[in-house]
C-alpha cells in the first residue's frame with residue numbers, strides 16, 4: 085500500500101537489494117504482512133550460536149555442553165553444527181596468528197546515517213587486521229549470495245568506517261560472504277575511496293526510495309523478496325508484456341510470421357522466466373488469499389484440494405496389517421540408500437564409491453550465457469564473428 089508519510093519507511097541494509105533496484109518497493113510493501121519463514125528463525129538461532137562460539141572462543145559442542153547455549157530453544161542437526169563450526173573457523177582464519185594484533189567484533193551494531201537516514205545495521209563479524217577490514221556475512225540459506233556489488237555488505241563496510249576508530253584507517257575492505265550450506269565463500273575487495281563512492285550512489289538511491297512518488301522497476305533481484313510481488317501491477321504488466329510483438333506493416337501480410345515467436349522473443353522470455361515464475365506463484369497466492377477472505381470473483385472459486393491418505397499411527401497400522409495376514413516383506417519396502425547418502429557415511433574415496441557408482445550424464449539444461457560451464461554446442465554466429473570477409477573484387 086503506497087503511503088504518504090515517507091518518514092515512517094525504514095531502509096535497511098538487508099533489504100537494500102530491493103530499494104536499490106526498485107525504489108518503490110519499500111513503500112509498496114508498507115502495511116503488507118511480514119512473511120514468516122521457519123528458515124529465517126533457524127537462521128537467527130545459528131547466528132546467535134556462532135556469535136557465542138566466537139565470543140567465548142569455543143566450538144559448538146563446547147558451547148552446548150557448557151550451557152552457554154539454550155539447547156531447548158532450538159534443535160540442531162549435524163549439518164547445522166558443521167555449518168556453524170566452519171563459519172567460526174572461517175572468521176578465525178581472518179585474524180592475525182597471534183590474535184593480539186587483530187580486532188574482532190561480533191554481531192556488532194554499525195551506524196551509517198551519513199548514507200541513509202537512521203542508517204543502522206548489525207554485522208555478523210568485522211575483523212580489522214594490518215590495515216585491512218574484513219566484513220563477514222554468514223548466510224544460512226540455500227540461494228547463493230554474491231559478494232560483488234552487494235549493497236548490504238557495502239553499507240556494513242561504510243558503517244564500520246563511521247562507527248569504529250580502527251576501520252577509519254583501513255585502505256582495503258574485504259567484503260566476504262560465507263555460506264557453508266552451499267560450500268560457497270566469496271570475497272570482493274574494494275578500496276576506501278571506492279567504498280565512499282558507492283556510499284554516494286546508495287545515498288542517492290535512498291533519496292529516490294524515500295521520495296513521494298518513487299519509480300517501480302520490476303526485476304528478479306528486487307521482486308524475489310518483495311512482499312508486494314503478488315499485488316504489484318507494474319510487475320504483472322511487465323511479465324505479460326514480454327510476449328507482445330511489435331508488428332510492422334510489411335509483416336502483417338505474413339500471418340505465420342506475426343504469430344510465431346522469434347528467436348529474440350524466446351531468448352527474452354528465457355531471460356525473464358525466473359521473474360515470471362516468481363510473479364505467477366505470488367499472484368496465485370494473492371488470489372487464493374482473496375478467495376479465502378470471501379472476496380467474490382465472477383470466474384473463480386475455492387474448492388477442496390485432492391485428498392491424500394496416511395496411516396494415523398504407523399506402528400499400530402503395521403501390527404494390524406500383520407494381524408490381517410500380511411507378511412513383513414509385503415508391508416515394508418526395502419530401498420538401497422543413494423550414492424550421496426553412502427558418500428556421507430563412507431567418504432567419496434572409499435573403494436565402494438569408486439567401483440559401484442555409475443555416472444549418467446543428465447539431460448541438457450538451459451543456462452544463462454554468463455554461466456561458467458562450457459556450452460554443449462558451438463554457436464555458429466560466434467564461430468564466424470571474428471572472420472574478416474575480404475572483398476573478392
Ligand code: SF4
Pocket residue numbers: 102106108109112300301302303306307310311312313314316318319
Ligand atoms: S514487486 Fe517488484 S516491481 Fe513491484 S514494487 Fe516490489 S520490487 Fe518493485
